[in-house]
Amino acid sequence: MNKNIIKVLDEIEKEKGISKDILIEAIESALASAYKKNYETNINNVEINMCKDTGEIKTFTRKTIVKKALKPLSEISIEELQTSDKDKFKIGDTILIETTPKEFGRIAAQTAKQVILQKIREAERNVIYEKYIDKERDIVTGVVQRIEYGNVIIDLGRTEALLLPNEQIKNEEYYKGKRIKIYIIEVRKTSKGPKIFASRTHPELLKRLFELEVPEIHEGLVEIKHITREAGKRSKVAVYSKNERIDPIGACIGDRGSRIKSIMLELKDEKIDIIRWSDDEKTFIANSLSPAKVILVNLFKNEKTAIVIVSDQQLSLAIGKEGQNARLAAKLTGWKVDIKSESEYKKNNTNSDCNLQKDLAK
Template sequence: MNAEFIEALGQLEKEKGISKDILIDAIEAALISGYKRNFHSAQNVRVDINRNNGQVRVFARKTVVEDVLDPRLEISLEAAREINPAYQLGDIVEIEVTPADFGRIAAQTAKQVVTQRIREAERAVIYQDFIDREDDIVTGVVQRADNRYYYVDLGRVEALLPHSETMPGERFKHGDRVKTYITKVEKSTKGPQIFVSRTHPGLLKRLFELEVPEIYDGIVEIKSVAREAGQRSKVAVYSRDPNVDPVGACVGHRGMRVQTIVNELRGEKIDIVRWSDNTEEWIANALSPSKVISVTIYEEEKMARVVVPDYQLSLAIGKEGQNARLAAKLTNWKIDIKSESEANPGPEDAELPSPEEQD
């Protein structure tokens, strides 16, 4: 190694943010192993790299003792004082043992260490970048697929999109551009692993934040999201400004804003409902598009009994109970839906008295 190599390490420090001293310390540690391996040495050694000219020197470290039992690790007091009269028992003596061709080994080792450290530093930067983007949307290009994952190129790294995190019937081919939601970022021996989803409720929330300026500006707030991916979702919104209609802001002019999101989610139906701090009103809104006659709250059971017009019962419950199920998820309340005739039976629905009662 030479002064040019030291300059190159300085340049790396500026470009990659990897400390030159840390790199040199790592090279020195690797060279100790390289020396012992290549020269079959069991002695304690120290490798020193000159920070100015890059010169590499190897020193055997020996302890000063009265009686030498292992000459590879020990040196007599008499021999030590021939080197320097100041040595005492227990001191460490360093004797240069640099092999003639050690420069070649040093160059190869340094290259491997630097390459590895650069790779580790780049992985650390990528990890730090993406750990800060958990719960965010990224757009990538599908590269390939296997039985478990789609591999989505995000530029500097591939994300893993599990098949279980795609919407029903959704299939991707090589080259497809796809928006996904980062659910988890993990460290691994091969670098950061980034897991993404197309079914997570957070994807819907982030799409609204990107599409609706009032949400981005903090005027309109998304209070909760309930989603059955690829089929139907409910989004509860609230406006901090009484002059701004939160539902209208999310729907957009002629429905353009919400339609853009529906298209991204391959036709998923989206109900946008107004959040309220009044529980009865909030639950009634959550059952939209069904009309609601009354809501009775049972605080201890965290349950609500909802009465709807007879002709609205199937709409309130929804296909296979989907509307009621999503409303319950959205509000975090158990919801029991009754038709008006069930809740208020007429005289013709009353039970006939028993024969004993008639007598």
């Protein structure tokens, strides 16, 4: 049995990468607890030794040398010592006495097996944790395994990810076997293994999808400056390129819209507006209201408010359905956006035609 244990430990060290010394230490600790349980002794008095070469297991009890032993579990009289030990030790010293029970081999074998299985499970959980902690704040592909109480459980191969209701795209259909890309927001270490929390609504999911589909973004030639999302409905992505020869919007859209269509398809046909970023705040705010065409932007920096003028025909487009376009533009730019029609602007300003022309000239 002992030789078999050592052989098993050697194989585990080679295949699983678990140190043999760590396994032996764990077995010794577990055997000390088993000894206490089966022989009703003080665990602090017991020391288990397992030979790493032969697997031989011995039990030692720590006893204090006294003149007359009144507590045989923790004391030994000096007269009981072997002749060779009487010259080495004196009264008051502590000595280890071998006390290996004859039937302890069976207990040792069962305990060692349990420890080995436990350590293998722990090692495998640690491998999975280390793998996915590196993928935190990144995307992975998984398969919907089941749905429990509104939570979507996604199979990632050797583990699962949890998609909570508030991280799901509203009205997106999740069914067993469906392949989806998810954004890992947190990997939590627990006693039962890593717990992975995922999202389909996070703006970073959209950013990672662009990095996968658009080589210019992956290579750093095009930069995503800002993203805002109303998941499953509409998003705005502000892009920029230092290289004047590269059109950042065209790069993101792709030939005949191939790149943007692929991303939209992954996100339940979520509409995506690609916005040209600018360090000029007026220009950026005007761009953010795409596809509407802006006539004028007036900034009130103290209130962080932008008054935006559009033609009467463009007003509903600028505001968007239920105010969505204006709301996303405000989130994207960080400015409160107040949209007015050209006729309203003229009506509320004296010499409006003249003022509008002056403003446009600015």
